[in-house]
Amino acid sequence: MSDRVVLAYSGGLDTSVAIPYLAEHMGAEVIAVAVDVGQGGETGYAGNEMEMIRKRALACGAVESEVIDARDEFATDFCFPAIRANALYMDRYPLLSSLSRPLIVKHLVAAASRHGGTVVSHGCTGKGNDQVRFEVGIGALAPHLKVVAPARDFAWTRDKAIAYAETKGLPIETSKRSPYSIDQNVWGRAVETGFLEDIWNGPIEDVYAYTADPSIPRDADEVVITFDGGVPVALDGETVTPYEAIVALNRRAGAQGVGRIDIVEDRLVGIKSREVYEAPGAIALITAHQELENVTVERDQARFKKSVEQRWGELVYDGLWFSPLKHSLDAFIADTQRHVSGEIRMTLHGGRATVTGRRSDSSLYDFSLATYDEGDLFDQSLAKGFVQLWGLPSRLASARDARLGAN
Numbered sequence: 096m097s098d099r100v101v102l103a104y105s106g107g108l109d110t111s112v113a114i115p116y117l118a119e120h121m122g123a124e125v126i127a128v129a130v131d132v133g134q135g136g137e138t139g140y141a142g143n144e145m146e147m148i149r150k151r152a153l154a155c156g157a158v159e160s161e162v163i164d165a166r167d168e169f170a171t172d173f174c175f176p177a178i179r180a181n182a183l184y185m186d187r188y189p190l191l192s193s194l195s196r197p198l199i200v201k202h203l204v205a206a207a208s209r210h211g212g213t214v215v216s217h218g219c220t221g222k223g224n225d226q227v228r229f230e231v232g233i234g235a236l237a238p239h240l241k242v243v244a245p246a247r248d249f250a251w252t253r254d255k256a257i258a259y260a261e262t263k264g265l266p267i268e269t270s271k272r273s274p275y276s277i278d279q280n281v282w283g284r285a286v287e288t289g290f291l292e293d294i295w296n297g298p299i300e301d302v303y304a305y306t307a308d309p310s311i312p313r314d315a316d317e318v319v320i321t322f323d324g325g326v327p328v329a330l331d332g333e334t335v336t337p338y339e340a341i342v343a344l345n346r347r348a349g350a351q352g353v354g355r356i357d358i359v360e361d362r363l364v365g366i367k368s369r370e371v372y373e374a375p376g377a378i379a380l381i382t383a384h385q386e387l388e389n390v391t392v393e394r395d396q397a398r399f400k401k402s403v404e405q406r407w408g409e410l411v412y413d414g415l416w417f418s419p420l421k422h423s424l425d426a427f428i429a430d431t432q433r434h435v436s437g438e439i440r441m442t443l444h445g446g447r448a449t450v451t452g453r454r455s456d457s458s459l460y461d462f463s464l465a466t467y468d469e470g471d472l473f474d475q476s477l478a479k480g481f482v483q484l485w486g487l488p489s490r491l492a493s494a495r496d497a498r499l500g501a502n
């Protein structure tokens with residue numbers, strides 16, 4: 096019996112070419128699985144486009160083709176944990192591609208068990224992080240599955256892939272293909288390659304699809320985001336699902352040019368690469384969440400959480416979503432979010448999401464301690480002794496240095 100290969104299918108050139116290629120070179124039956132994580136653009140509603148992708152796989156020779164609507168699952172189980180972790184790799188990248196890969200892996204593994212697949216395939220090259228995320232994830236969830244990555248393992252070039260698509264008469268518009276490598280989902284959009292590989296070249300307006308030019312004058316937008324336990328549950332008082340929250344903020348913050356990121360990034364494989372991202376909803380939500388934490392999370396817990404956040408982001412970036420350390424950090428982060436409930440008011444304008452107001456029943460902000468006006472309950476006489484004892488170790492060290500003549 097021939098192998099059944101479950102292919103992570105995007106509808107693009109590389110994964111379309113992979114279908115006849117795997118059939119021909121491995122004598123395999125290919126099952127195409129496209130996972131909808133909101134790659135349909137800034138509104139996140141892919142609908143028809145995903146159906147086109149499903150049919151295209153069949154036209155390329157897949158024996159079965161499925162589209163899995165994982166938009167809500169992606170928002171709830173992957174994007175929301177990233178909000179709770181304020182997850183920004185290298186302090187800036189909201190991990191949009193990194194977050195989607197473990198979810199795609201889950202669905203590939205499930206599809207393999209449904210369809211009797213023994214091999215899983217993806218279209219990644221050998222230079223990126225995504226190959227690592229796919230294969231380390233599969234190894235964690237289904238170690239018995241083999242992996243083949245035709246673009247990497249058979250050393251395709253773009254020209255070879257196009258030539259192969261032409262000889263096979265595949266329904267792919269290669270000429271209209273953009274010069275950029277793009278990966279997008281509801282959490283944001285990643286653009287790389289083309290003229291951006293010269294890191295002195297500034298991005299042109301053409302690169303962007305989720306955000307409007309922030310330098311164009313327009314009226315500001317104001318939004319109130321309600322959080323419960325560290326995640327958004329309502330916008331301007333209207334209850335929203337996780338997916339709706341992100342879609343709505345992509346639209347509103349995107350219209351104000353919020354969330355454009357241009358960065359040289361450290362890949363796991365050791366390369367530094369230039370990436371342009373746009374993630375308007377993600378940046379607005381993380382900014383709001385960080386400020387609500389400032390109001391509701393105790394000081395030492397908050398300081399410690401910073402280092403946990405950084406490590407969490409690195410693990411997710413490095414393809415270790417299903418690792419024991421990530422699991423343990425999740426438990427810590429979940430515990431810190433118990434009181435992160437309340438409302439944040441933000442102005443979206445000129446490429447920035449700026450917090451202008453916060454209120455919370457679980458606030459640790461005490462007006463009567465903070466105020467410099469009438470109603471001050473802070474006992475300043477306590478401060479004098481506190482400051483002396485706080486500085487005692489420094490004074491001792493400095494006296495010792497003076498005694499020894501050290502400086």
Ligand code: ARG
Pocket residue numbers: 190191192193224225276277278285287360370
């Ligand atoms: N550099 C980012 C990451 O590793 C984005 C990758 C985008 N993937 C792509 N195939 N264009 O998470």
